[in-house]
Amino acid sequence: MKSALGLSIVVFSLAAASVPFWGSGYTINLLTQIFLFGFLASAWNFMALTGLVSLGHAAFFGVGGYTAAWLYLTWGANLVLGALVGAALAMFLAFVVYWTAFRSGLRGIYFSGLTLVLAEALRFAAINTPALGRSQGLELVSLHLPPFLLYGLSVTLLVLTVAGTLWLLRSPLGYRLQAVRENEDAAEALGVHTFRVKLAATLLSAGLVAIGGALHAVLLRFVEPESDFGLSLSLNLLLGTFLGGTGTALGPPIGIAVLFGLREGIARLGELFALGSSGIYALQQVLYGAMLMLVVVALPDGLVTRARRWWIEWRRASARPGSAGFQAGAQVASMAGLEAAAPGTARATSAVPSAQLASDSPAARPRAGGASAPASAYLEVIDVSRHFRGLAALSNVSFDLRRGEILGLIGPNGAGKTTMFNAISGIFPAQIGEVRFKGERLSGLAPHQVCQRGVARTFQIVQPFAGLTVLENALIGALSRYARIAEAREAALAALVQVDLHAKRDLPAASLTLQDRKMLEFARSLATGPELILLDEVMAGLTASEQSQIADKILEIRDTGVSFLLVEHAMRAVMRLSDRIVVLDHGQVIASGLPSEIARDPGVISVYLGRSLAQTPVDRAA
Amino acid sequence: MEFSPSVIGQMLFTGALMGSIYGAVAMGFSLIFGVAKIINFAHAGVVLWVMYGVLVAVRSGVAHPYVAGLVAIPLCYVIGHGVQRTLMARVSAMSDDMQIIYTFGLLLVLTYMAQFFFGPDVHFLPSSGLAVEFGGVVLQVETIIAGALALGSALALHAFLSRTWLGKAIRASADNRRGATLMGLDVVRLSRVAMALSFALAAxxxxxxxxxxxxxxxxxxxxxxxxxVIVVLGGMDNVFASFVAGVLIGMFEALGTLLFSPSIAHMAIYAMIFAVLLVRPQGLFRRRATK
Amino acid sequence: MSTTLSPILSVERLRVKYDLFEAVFDVSFEVWPGEAVCLLGSNGAGKTTSLRAILGALPIAGGRVCFLGDDTSGKSPGAMTMRGMIYVPEGRELFPSLTVLENLELGAITREARARTRASLELACELFPILAERRMQLAGTLSGGQQQMLAIARGLMGLPRLLMLDEPSLGLAPVVVEQVYAALGRIVRSGTPIILVEQHVHQALELCQRGYVLEGGRTVQQGSTAELAGSDRLRSAYLGVN
Structure with missing residues (x-):
């Protein structure tokens, strides 16, 4: 698969290189535009990889074009230099804007709206600046370039970005980008510094688009507010990328090629019916609009993704007689670094992870910290209080969890269990009091930092990265402690073996059953190499037998040296699993002790069943 | 140029009246965002087509603009109902991004269909030439009527939403869609009514x-x-605040145009909204959303 | 009167699938005229899911639900509410930026109820005097207990033929729970049939005449509340010990 892509890139480059020998001026010009816009869409795609949709990339495009043109006209500056300065300016602008936007947590319409307004503000700024030629723009009349230079440049840039995207998709940063796209909260909980990752993608995207803007300025020999900062440029990039497939390497250029093809087709038709340039342009835009709507309704993943799915299905259908189980078998064998962890049964391989996880000395782990802390002070929750709009969700909650322990945290609905969880994992820090892990303060850390200190969590409502495979899901967890993909993959596979998902490693996470998704959440958190796992209602929605399978798994993993904090409503499971139990009610600890003590505690029974029932003797049951 | 009080007053009045029309456009956008959770950029496309429709009616001597409007409003109400049943039926379930792309697509179709049929030229209707003067401020009769109609529609919509049971139900489903469903309100039907109203406002x-x-x-x-931009300023789903924000934007635009130039005024508006989005995405008139 | 001979609501072997998992496997119960019935069980037992499926807000995967003698399959929450099945949801689900009065008015959802808005309002305000005091206040600014009272009052405005109450004591302080249950007692005595889903077993058992215990999406026990109060099955359903 990989080599096939590489080969096709080489073939494409050779074919593109041959065009100047036979193509007409018209062909060359059209191809230059297609390649240039393909490059731009690929650059736009870097941002889309994180799931962010920008309606205002024209802002960066225009900054690049205007900077190059202005520098050339006023200082006679080299165009390459101009493009690079433009890229630097665009990246600076992107940094300022997106840093603030991500800090204030803008999402959805607010984020897209912000990008849209940015481009519009710049458009009017250009119209109002005499040095930039107001609404006339700037003309690069005296420019003389060797023939085919622009063509060559666009081909080169396109090939480089596509190859770069391919490389990125398989790099640690690329996996993190995809994790952010699929589910930002889960990514953060798995140790991904989502803020930095999003900023990296947007800066890269802005810089490249600015270079494209400079090239476009040179190609057309002018810059002008409407064409450089206008909405239609942004929409073009968006449509091309969505049509081809966001998040894929080949999608954006393919989408752009299809668009340009349709555009030319309409132009020919229009000439045939003598529509005039305004009419033709209008029809092209109508077609763009209709395509936008159509893509959303019928083809949200884009052409490339759709084609790939057909391809896989076709192969599965033709390979069915052999192995009915998992279509991915053939691909799996080709994956590097797998052989080490591949042996057949889970039983045989479970030695791999336990060896890693059970390594008792914390100093031996990649992330050392608090190695000298006494065993009693493992997770300490000290006088934690948290208020929401004047209501006390937690008041003076204190408890501790000992190393290797399974501690159950129970209480009726609304007792503050989830708030407690969020206080530990860094989503809502405690307002008063603190949480310490191995002597180190967790309070005030972001979720990804908490994860990197060895405290992983799962979510009550499972949040798999649905578009990624099972293995990639676990891989993202493993990347929190391994910088290299090969190492991370091994750790991820080990974690999958531990929860018996190894055989399903190449299935898309979206295809898993609920139980398997829960197991996948588990595997992802195991892959981060945790010392403590916070399990949020892992039993919810499962049948009794599935619950007991998960319980067995928890005990098995505990034996490798991992501690657990369970928030759970499934009381049978809690009673069976927990070494000790802490009971919360109205944000306060009302009891703690062994499960058998808790089950008899009149205070606990009255919370659950009411006072009158608490008074009837429990022992009657025995 | 002299900035006498009467010149400034003139600009502020004209701005406020223009702004109230912007407000009328924005109210429809805001209404449908609140109730049906649809970000309908195509709303402006409907406004555009009504403009061309009225133009054709007047140019061909069929009707006076206001009469044409009287026909257009109920017609658009019905069309809006139909659009929510068909084109927009699945939109509210989409993610924000997909909605934006979809409705932008529809906007492109509407805008450039207009260009295809009517050409890219600038059109306008001859004014009656009647004007009213008070305190040095001269206002065209059409402008006054336009402002009055826009203000009237805002007040009527406000009254409808706050006084009638149906209006309250529309607000309720904007406020808590799931709650509305669980207590038995027909949210789908309410969305259709809202879309129809939004189309009528566009008309x-x-x-x-x-x-x-x-x-x-x-x-x-x-x-x-x-x-x-106006709706962001007003706080997205707050219909009446959108109208007020529209008036403010209109005055801002007029003042900026007077002091500098129209395009500087627009730049300032976008820069201002940019800042609003970064600092107060919940809009100017609302306390931070509690969630 | 024929209604005295048949149950208001009968649920037979209800099955509900929820996203990926089946939350309810086999739930059966009945409510007879004038009766208050509670569904008990720990969180995740399938109580709320059952109620929402009966209301038509979740698709039913199997079994039969009859309300006032008619099969309800495929009906929307709107249609069920129109027939007099009123649901007071878990978490209250008020309209926070509407006033207390507007919230109440919207509760009068049928034509008949709307015609009697004034009388219903008087009744609601008599039951919860605090609501009369706060009627022009935004619902979102009420305290948790007041919000719960508003939610119940909003339900009453619809002139329920069956009132389904989902966790009315959720997150409330004990004193407030007492107040809410005092009002519920009056509603029951007025003859309105009630289904109550409640984690606070004690209050539920005191209020209702009969109850059903749910565990893991199944009805595992039923009986009079007096019988249930002494039941070990109930205790184990909540505390997970045998």
Whole structure:
């Protein structure tokens, strides 16, 4: 698969290189535009990889074009230099804007709206600046370039970005980008510094688009507010990328090629019916609009993704007689670094992870910290209080969890269990009091930092990265402690073996059953190499037998040296699993002790069943 | 140029009246965002088509603009109902991004269909030439009528939403869609009513816009962005605040135009909204959303 | 009167699938005229899911639900509410930016109820005097207990033929729970049939005449509340010990 892509890139480059020998001026010009816009869409795609949709990339495009043109006209500056300065300016602008936007947590319409307004503000700024030629723009009349230079440049840039995207998709940063796209909260909980990752993608995207803007300025020999900062440029990039497939390497250029093809087709038709340039342009835009709507309704993943799915299905259908189980078998064998962890049964391989996880000395782990802390002070929750709009969700909650322990945290609905969880994992820090892990303060850390200190969590409502495979899901967890993909993959596979998902490693996470998704959440958190796992209602929605399978798994993993904090409503499971139990009610600890003590505690029974029932003797049951 | 009080007053009044038309456009956008959770950029496309419709009716001597408007409003109400049943039926379930792309697509279709049929030229209707003067401020009769109609529609909509059971139900489903469903309100039907009302407002706005300004196909795109900007300023789903924000933007635009130039005024508006989005995404008039 | 001979609501072997998992496997119960019935069980037992499926807000995967003698399959929450099945949801689900009065008015959802808005309002305000005091206040600014009272009052405005109450004591302080249950007692005595889903077993058992215990999406026990109060099955359903 990989080599096939590489080969096709080489073939494409050779074919593109041959065009100047036979193509007409018209062909060359059209191809230059297609390649240039393909490059731009690929650059736009870097941002889309994180799931962010920008309606205002024209802002960066225009900054690049205007900077190059202005520098050339006023200082006679080299165009390459101009493009690079433009890229630097665009990246600076992107940094300022997106840093603030991500800090204030803008999402959805607010984020897209912000990008849209940015481009519009710049458009009017250009119209109002005499040095930039107001609404006339700037003309690069005296420019003389060797023939085919622009063509060559666009081909080169396109090939480089596509190859770069391919490389990125398989790099640690690329996996993190995809994790952010699929589910930002889960990514953060798995140790991904989502803020930095999003900023990296947007800066890269802005810089490249600015270079494209400079090239476009040179190609057309002018810059002008409407064409450089206008909405239609942004929409073009968006449509091309969505049509081809966001998040894929080949999608954006393919989408752009299809668009340009349709555009030319309409132009020919229009000439045939003598529509005039305004009419033709209008029809092209109508077609763009209709395509936008159509893509959303019928083809949200884009052409490339759709084609790939057909391809896989076709192969599965033709390979069915052999192995009915998992279509991915053939691909799996080709994956590097797998052989080490591949042996057949889970039983045989479970030695791999336990060896890693059970390594008792914390100093031996990649992330050392608090190695000298006494065993009693493992997770300490000290006088934690948290208020929401004047209501006390937690008041003076204190408890501790000992190393290797399974501690159950129970209480009726609304007792503050989830708030407690969020206080530990860094989503809502405690307002008063603190949480310490191995002597180190967790309070005030972001979720990804908490994860990197060895405290992983799962979510009550499972949040798999649905578009990624099972293995990639676990891989993202493993990347929190391994910088290299090969190492991370091994750790991820080990974690999958531990929860018996190894055989399903190449299935898309979206295809898993609920139980398997829960197991996948588990595997992802195991892959981060945790010392403590916070399990949020892992039993919810499962049948009794599935619950007991998960319980067995928890005990098995505990034996490798991992501690657990369970928030759970499934009381049978809690009673069976927990070494000790802490009971919360109205944000306060009302009891703690062994499960058998808790089950008899009149205070606990009255919370659950009411006072009158608490008074009837429990022992009657025995 | 002299900035006498009467010149400034003139600009502020004209701005407020223009702004109230923007407000009328924005109210429809805001209403449908609140109730049906649809970010409908195509709203401005409807306004545009009503403008061309009225133009054709007047040019062909069929009707006076206001009469044409009287026909357009109920017609658009019905069309809006149908659109929510068909084109928009699945939109509210989409993610924000997909909605934006979808409705932008529809906006492009509407805008450039207009360009295809009517050409890219600028159109306007001749004014009656009647004007009213008080305290040195001269206002065209059409402008006054337009402002009055826009204000009237805002007050009527406000009254409908706060006084009638149906209006309250519409607000309720904007406020808590799931809660509304669970207590038995027919949220789908309410969304259709809201879309129909939003179309009717677009018809009204289109009619009065024709009587006071010039227009051309790309006006659709401009109005879409402008309506979005106003609605952000007002706090997205707050219908009446959108109207007020529209008036403010209109005055801001007029003042900026007087002091500098129209395009500087627009730049300032976008810069201001940019800052609003970064600092107070919940809008100017609301306390931080509690969630 | 024929209604005295048949149950208001009968649920037979209800099955509900929820996203990926089946939350309810086999739930059966009945409510007879004038009766208050509670569904008990720990969180995740399938109580709320059952109620929402009966209301038509979740698709039913199997079994039969009859309300006032008619099969309800495929009906929307709107249609069920129109027939007099009123649901007071878990978490209250008020309209926070509407006033207390507007919230109440919207509760009068049928034509008949709307015609009697004034009388219903008087009744609601008599039951919860605090609501009369706060009627022009935004619902979102009420305290948790007041919000719960508003939610119940909003339900009463619809002139329920069956009132389904989902966790009315959720997150409330004990004193407030007492107040809410005092009002519920009056509603029951007025003859309105009630289904109550409640984690606070004690209050539920005191209020209702009969109850059903749910565990893991199944009805595992039923009986009079007096019988249930002494039941070990109930205790184990909540505390997970045998």
């Amino acid at each position: 009204l706005a289109g009619t009065i816009l024709v009587t006071v300004t010039t227009f051309y196909p790309l006006r659709g795109l401009e109005l879409a962005v402008l309506a979005f």
